[in-house]
Amino acid sequence: AQSVSQHNHHVILSEAASLELGCNYSYGGTVNLFWYVQYPGQHLQLLLKYFSGDPLVKGIKGFEAEFIKSKFSFNLRKPSVQWSDTAEYFCAVNRRAAGNKLTFGGGTRVLVKP
Amino acid sequence: GAVVSQHPSWVICKSGTSVKIECRSLDFQATTMFWYRQFPKQSLMLMATSNEGSKATYEQGVEKDKFLINHASLTLSTLTVTSAHPEDSSFYICSARKNLGTGELFFGEGSRLTVL
Numbered sequence: 001a002q003s004v005s006q007h008n009h010h011v012i013l014s015e016a017a018s019l020e021l022g023c024n025y026s027y028g029g030t031v032n033l034f035w036y037v038q039y040p041g042q043h044l045q046l047l048l049k050y051f052s053g054d055p056l057v058k059g060i061k062g063f064e065a066e067f068i069k070s071k072f073s074f075n076l077r078k079p080s081v082q083w084s085d086t087a088e089y090f091c092a093v094n095r096r097a098a099g100n101k102l103t104f105g106g107g108t109r110v111l112v113k114p
Numbered sequence: 115g116a117v118v119s120q121h122p123s124w125v126i127c128k129s130g131t132s133v134k135i136e137c138r139s140l141d142f143q144a145t146t147m148f149w150y151r152q153f154p155k156q157s158l159m160l161m162a163t164s165n166e167g168s169k170a171t172y173e174q175g176v177e178k179d180k181f182l183i184n185h186a187s188l189t190l191s192t193l194t195v196t197s198a199h200p201e202d203s204s205f206y207i208c209s210a211r212k213n214l215g216t217g218e219l220f221f222g223e224g225s226r227l228t229v230l
Binding site for chain 2: 106
């Protein structure tokens with residue numbers, strides 16, 4: 001079965017700390033990869049995406065993610081978080097062979113302490 | 115651009131009634147829209163793919179007679195929860211893909227359904 005796994009359900013860290021959120025998917029073939037963020041009280045918005053090319057992708061608000069095909073991973077990173085990064089982060093995979101449907105990971109709630 | 119709007123944002127209804135939720139792409143056309151359901155503290159679960167002018171495609175385990183989807187135009191898809199019961203209470207989110215876009219999905223703000 002298709003699956004997208006996010007390793008941490010909750011992360012708590014202090015401002016200026018570095019953040020890394022893991023994401024793994026379980027199927028082969030051509031995939032597009034996404035990270036979405038949901039700030040408290042707001043709807044999902046795209047942080048970054050990978051379709052092809054350079055596996056290191058830079059997104060908005062200082063986030064980046066690295067696609068490692070051999071590890072089926074697409075981990076999200078930010079070198080120095082801010083209180084405003086408190087949100088829930090979702091990894092999503094779009095498998096073209098499956099009709100371009102997005103499958104989401106379970107989400108990771110990140111709390112940044114001021 | 116690329117705004118998706120859902121209405122209503124919150125609805126409370128009695129058990130046994132039907133509720134319609136609208137999803138509109140305000141500034142782009144979308145042949146394909148998706149309906150998700152999000153339970154508290156859980157991820158989004160794809161319910162169905164809504165296709166303009168044709169029948170929706172439902173995911174395994176989703177009752178198509180329970181969750182009626184209509185995609186009558188390139189900017190509007192509706193989800194009707196028929197004969198709602200308390201277990202249907204959830205957060206329903208739609209998303210739309212631009213017809214001439216990069217494949218990115220744009221999400222609505224979600225609709226919270228509470229069935230008493």
